[in-house]
Amino acid sequence: VAAIAYSYHIGEYHQTSQSEFTWFWVGMLLLTLPLIGIIARAGTPNALRTALLTLYAILTYAPKLLRNPSSPVYHDEFAHWRDTYEILHTGKLFSPNPVIPITARYPGLHAATAALVNATGLSIWHAATVLLVLCHVLLVLGIASLGEGLGMTNRIAALAAILYSFNSSFLYFDTEFAYESMAVTLVVWTLVAYTQAIRSRSMRERAASCFLTVLLSAGVIVTHHLSTVSLLLIMTVIALALSMPWLARTGGWVRTASTAWGLALAAIVMAGFWFVVVAPSTFTYLSPYLAHGLSQLMSDAQGTGAARQLFSASLSPWWEQRSAYLVVVFALGLAVGGLLLIRAKLRDGSLRRGPLRALLISFMLLAVVYFPSVPFILSPAGSEGARRSWAFTWIGLAMLAAASMGWLLDAARRRTSRWSRVSLSIGLTAAISIVMIGGTAAGQNAAYRFPGPFLYGSDARSTTPEELAASAWFSAHFGTGHNLVVDRNSGLIFGSYGLQNFSAPSAGFATWELFLAKSGSLIPPYLLEELRSSNYTYMIVDRRMAYEIPADDTYFTTGEPADLVPSTGKSVFYGRLDKFNSLPWMIKVFQSDNYSIYRLNLPVGRTGYSVRPPSVKGRLVVIP
Amino acid sequence: MTVEYGYLRRVSSLWLSAWPIWAFVLFSALAAIHALPARDVWVIAVVPIVLLVPGSLTIGAAFGNYGRPRGTPFLGYATLLSVLWSVFASLALYVLHILITATTIYFIMLSLCAVLAVVAQARLLLERQVVGRHAEGSPELRDWETRRLSDSRNPAARIQWFAIVVAIVAGVSVLIGGTYFYEHLSSPPSTGYTQLAWTSTRENNAIAVGPAGTRLFFQIDHRQRNQASFKLSAAWEGSSARPIAKPLILSIGPNKTLRGELVVPAPPGRCTYRVVLTLTEINQVDPLTKLQPSWSINADIHGSGKSRSICVQ
Numbered sequence: 001v002a003a004i005a006y007s008y009h010i011g012e013y014h015q016t017s018q019s020e021f022t023w024f025w026v027g028m029l030l031l032t033l034p035l036i037g038i039i040a041r042a043g044t045p046n047a048l049r050t051a052l053l054t055l056y057a058i059l060t061y062a063p064k065l066l067r068n069p070s071s072p073v074y075h076d077e078f079a080h081w082r083d084t085y086e087i088l089h090t091g092k093l094f095s096p097n098p099v100i101p102i103t104a105r106y107p108g109l110h111a112a113t114a115a116l117v118n119a120t121g122l123s124i125w126h127a128a129t130v131l132l133v134l135c136h137v138l139l140v141l142g143i144a145s146l147g148e149g150l151g152m153t154n155r156i157a158a159l160a161a162i163l164y165s166f167n168s169s170f171l172y173f174d175t176e177f178a179y180e181s182m183a184v185t186l187v188v189w190t191l192v193a194y195t196q197a198i199r200s201r202s203m204r205e206r207a208a209s210c211f212l213t214v215l216l217s218a219g220v221i222v223t224h225h226l227s228t229v230s231l232l233l234i235m236t237v238i239a240l241a242l243s244m245p246w247l248a249r250t251g252g253w254v255r256t257a258s259t260a261w262g263l264a265l266a267a268i269v270m271a272g273f274w275f276v277v278v279a280p281s282t283f284t285y286l287s288p289y290l291a292h293g294l295s296q297l298m299s300d301a302q303g304t305g306a307a308r309q310l311f312s313a314s315l316s317p318w319w320e321q322r323s324a325y326l327v328v329v330f331a332l333g334l335a336v337g338g339l340l341l342i343r344a345k346l347r348d349g350s351l352r353r354g355p356l357r358a359l360l361i362s363f364m365l366l367a368v369v370y371f372p373s374v375p376f377i378l379s380p381a382g383s384e385g386a387r388r389s390w391a392f393t394w395i396g397l398a399m400l401a402a403a404s405m406g407w408l409l410d411a412a413r414r415r416t417s418r419w420s421r422v423s424l425s426i427g428l429t430a431a432i433s434i435v436m437i438g439g440t441a442a443g444q445n446a447a448y449r450f451p452g453p454f455l456y457g458s459d460a461r462s463t464t465p466e467e468l469a470a471s472a473w474f475s476a477h478f479g480t481g482h483n484l485v486v487d488r489n490s491g492l493i494f495g496s497y498g499l500q501n502f503s504a505p506s507a508g509f510a511t512w513e514l515f516l517a518k519s520g521s522l523i524p525p526y527l528l529e530e531l532r533s534s535n536y537t538y539m540i541v542d543r544r545m546a547y548e549i550p551a552d553d554t555y556f557t558t559g560e561p562a563d564l565v566p567s568t569g570k571s572v573f574y575g576r577l578d579k580f581n582s583l584p585w586m587i588k589v590f591q592s593d594n595y596s597i598y599r600l601n602l603p604v605g606r607t608g609y610s611v612r613p614p615s616v617k618g619r620l621v622v623i624p
Numbered sequence: 625m626t627v628e629y630g631y632l633r634r635v636s637s638l639w640l641s642a643w644p645i646w647a648f649v650l651f652s653a654l655a656a657i658h659a660l661p662a663r664d665v666w667v668i669a670v671v672p673i674v675l676l677v678p679g680s681l682t683i684g685a686a687f688g689n690y691g692r693p694r695g696t697p698f699l700g701y702a703t704l705l706s707v708l709w710s711v712f713a714s715l716a717l718y719v720l721h722i723l724i725t726a727t728t729i730y731f732i733m734l735s736l737c738a739v740l741a742v743v744a745q746a747r748l749l750l751e752r753q754v755v756g757r758h759a760e761g762s763p764e765l766r767d768w769e770t771r772r773l774s775d776s777r778n779p780a781a782r783i784q785w786f787a788i789v790v791a792i793v794a795g796v797s798v799l800i801g802g803t804y805f806y807e808h809l810s811s812p813p814s815t816g817y818t819q820l821a822w823t824s825t826r827e828n829n830a831i832a833v834g835p836a837g838t839r840l841f842f843q844i845d846h847r848q849r850n851q852a853s854f855k856l857s858a859a860w861e862g863s864s865a866r867p868i869a870k871p872l873i874l875s876i877g878p879n880k881t882l883r884g885e886l887v888v889p890a891p892p893g894r895c896t897y898r899v900v901l902t903l904t905e906i907n908q909v910d911p912l913t914k915l916q917p918s919w920s921i922n923a924d925i926h927g928s929g930k931s932r933s934i935c936v937q
Binding site: 001002003005007008009012014047048050051052055056057059061062065066069087090091092093094107108111112114115116118119120121122130133134138141142144145150181185186189192193202203204208209211212215216218219222223256260368401441453454464465466469470473477478490511543544547582584587588589590591593599601607608609610611612613614615616617618619620621622624 | 652654658663664674682686687688694696697703704705711723725726782783787788792794796797802803806807809811812815816819825827828829845847856859860862865867868871872882883886888890891892895912918923
């Protein structure tokens with residue numbers, strides 16, 4: 001942990017540096033590999049293995065905890081901080097959220113954090129950290145419990161949990177203060193209860209497991225949209241598998257199938273109610289990602305699209321990038337091995353028709369879905385969805401790969417020659433290290449993972465004391481709840497800590513036109529009318545947008561015109577921001593080094609000032 | 625058998641015979657804990673109660689004492705169900721148009737725990753009677769009873785719990801130690817800034833100025849590590865800027881705040897004019913603009929009475 005802390009310490013002084021990555025991985029590998037080694041040993045007692053798995057889960061939270069121990073840093077964390085703050089200060093759920101509007105309709109994480117704040121008196125951030133550490137630990141233990149529920153030994157189930165932890169979201173994305181971090185854990189435990197309900201023989205145990213499944217799936221539904229969709233798909237696939245004659249039809253199959261279908265339908269009905277009544281904007285929020293992702297992928301396949309260049313602007317070193325490609329290769333190898341083991345079990349008759357066979361085949365299918373999702377990473381719109389799906393597909397992949405990994409470890413143990421035993425063990429250790437490094441590199445970029453100097457437009461490195469002070473001044477001076485015109489980065493702080501409001505710009509509300517207009521040229525009247533009628537009263541301008549290209553290639557919103565970020569490297573806003581100082585309907589009330597705050601006095605027709613200045617004199621007085 | 629062992633066995637037996645009631649008592653004690661001094665210390669006790677009791681009672685009420693999940697699954701379900709009950713309680717309060725506060729959440733959770741504790745305790749007592757009467761005839765119940773007894777007496781089960789507790793304590797200690805270490809490493813000094821702003825909200829709109837003129841109040845915040853020299857000037861904005869007042873040269877020390885005022889005389893007629901206050905740092909170059917760093921704010925003023933747009937021309 002000290003090595004990880006030291007790597008962050010190096011990061012604070014450099015935009016990027018080889019040594020920060022080296023120290024980070026030295027720390028991580030020293031922290032995890034010995035634990036993995038003992039967990040994977042056949043001779044380790046089950047009690048010790050479970051305890052070590054718990055320790056592994058806690059320790060793998062260290063990278064995120066050290067990244068921002070005392071306040072939000074990631075983009076989504078600001079949105080969820082605001083949601084929680086609103087619950088604590090208004091006493092109500094579903095308060096609008098300007099940073100990510102959809103999060104307000106899924107209050108699971110915020111309500112739980114607010115309840116913990118109320119019960120303990122901790123700050124929002126500390127209560128959230130307690131909750132997230134628990135979710136992270138329970139995610140690992142949940143995968144192991146699911147593995148045991150699928151008939152795996154304690155050792156293979158623990159290996160599945162370890163392998164799951166190599167997915168790209170595990171160390172940073174699913175540990176951030178965001179709804180998915182809690183929902184993924186709930187999905188896994190819903191599946192644990194679901195498989196228990198399906199496999200239990202006693203009526204009472206089944207009824208109780210069904211009750212838990214309903215409660216936990218309801219928890220997923222009120223917490224996160226994409227996790228809900230994933231859970232429903234997995235439950236439906238399992239229910240379908242349990243109805244297949246070849247897979248599950250033995251004595252009592254009707255009971256197990258009806259249990260599975262009943263629970264899946266209950267979850268579908270609850271989710272349908274939530275999507276239609278409480279969060280109807282979910283489909284409009286999610287559909288562009290899938291639709292654009294698919295169309296871009298088709299264009300790329302036909303050679304007409306502009307595919308993403310992987311790691312094009314990455315700050316991570318070459319060996320991390322190469323490892324990310326190798327993850328797919330290793331995953332494929334282990335998955336094929338797992339499939340062969342299942343085939344062998346089917347052939348020798350040890351995996352008979354019944355619920356267990358159906359469950360294993362369902363999770364096998366879930367694992368296989370990972371591979372077709374990989375090409376989506378090349379599509380600008382689909383990459384985000386693909387990456388997020390891996391947190392779910394890796395549940396299946398971990399189960400499949402754990403079987404292969406167990407077989408390989410046993411093969412190494414059975415070797416009579418010491419050299420071949422040692423070399424196979426070294427090979428496996430190297431493979432695990434590469435997968436851990438590559439899995440992490442395939443997730444969040446270096447600016448998210450490591451602290452560092454200010455990096456314009458990078459989300460995780462763009463908050464400065466100056467911005468915080470500007471936002472605090474604004475709230476203290478004018479109060480909260482104003483409608484602001486802001487760029488993406490300023491919106492994070494003004495929309496969260498500042499408690500101000502804004503709408504994401506779009507084609508119908510193109511606020512970038514304000515910034516793009518040349519001095520003396522006309523600002524579209526429809527836009528000014530829109531600003532007036534929607535009561536937009538202030539505008540925040542970060543002058544760096546005229547000089548720099550944002551690291552995340554976004555000035556305002558993900559759907560903004562592509563030509564706002566030209567490949568020339570010169571900002572399209574260069575020389576176009578000074579006009580705000582002389583527009584008659586804008587009054588500049590604040591300026592710091594980089595931020596200017598303007599009062600918007602609309603409509604334009606009612607404003608104006610004389611261009612012929614008077615000659616009367618006053619005086620300036622400063623009180624020290 | 626030692627006295628201590630006998631005492632522990634009695635405590636264990638007392639706990640096992642009525643654990644739902646004891647868990648409920650623990651949860652209801654939260655209100656008393658909040659009233660205690662040194663609340664920060666008690667957080668360590670509050671967090672496990674809040675995050676384990678409602679979920680444990682749910683498992684007890686749903687499964688009874690026999691066939692309930694044990695070990696890791698018990699821990700996982702108990703924690704997540706506790707968290708989820710607080711979410712569902714918030715939703716229920718919202719639907720009932722009751723504000724979500726520490727008190728309302730606590731009482732709704734307490735009511736829920738009471739119901740769950742009664743159900744769990746009732747199932748515990750009923751199952752014990754049933755087992756007592758029918759265990760001989762029911763292999764399933766006999767199997768459960770054997771499992772229960774073996775769980776409570778089995779040293780391996782106790783070792784597992786002990787090992788998990790040790791792992792949690794060790795892991796959390798490493799996280800806390802790591803965070804402490806990281807926060808005590810030297811960090812690069814945070815970038816400073818200077819800001820110039822009006823101190824009232826009057827400047828939001830054109831200000832009517834009487835014959836005596838008006839005073840516009842402003843503030844300069846210099847959040848830098850070093851002292852710096854500035855020129856402060858004020859001018860009428862227009863086709864050619866015209867100074868209002870004699871510029872001031874200021875030397876501002878690190879982390880200092882200065883307040884000031886711009887005395888503006890009554891402008892001629894009833895036209896609207898724009899006043900610009902500019903602060904320029906002397907002998908410095910802005911890395912972005914390659915010019916002297918400067919800050920400015922402005923305000924519109926007009927003579928008494930309604931401003932006339934004809935003055936714009």
